[in-house]
Amino acid sequence: xxxxxxxxxxxxxxxxxxxxxxxxxxxxxxxxxxxxxxxxxxxxxxxxxxxxxxxxxxxxxxxxxxx
Numbered sequence: 001x002x003x004x005x006x007x008x009x010x011x012x013x014x015x016x017x018x019x020x021x022x023x024x025x026x027x028x029x030x031x032x033x034x035x036x037x038x039x040x041x042x043x044x045x046x047x048x049x050x051x052x053x054x055x056x057x058x059x060x061x062x063x064x065x066x067x
Contacts (some may be wrong), residue, residue, distance in 0.1 A: 012020075021027065042048060
């Protein structure tokens with residue numbers, strides 16, 4: 001070194017409610033779209049489709065029975 005002092009790199013401005021996450025590997029952020037969220041949920045829980053269809057059939061049957 002030639003006697004010059006090096007200051008650390010300036011940090012970005014702090015914003016209330018945020019967290020800086022520093023990892024060795026990049027973190028994968030979930031998609032923001034509603035379709036992406038629904039697709040991911042159906043991939044993780046394939047039983048949701050038959051449950052939703054059964055619920056829809058039950059609602060239709062109850063509405064028919066009342067009229």
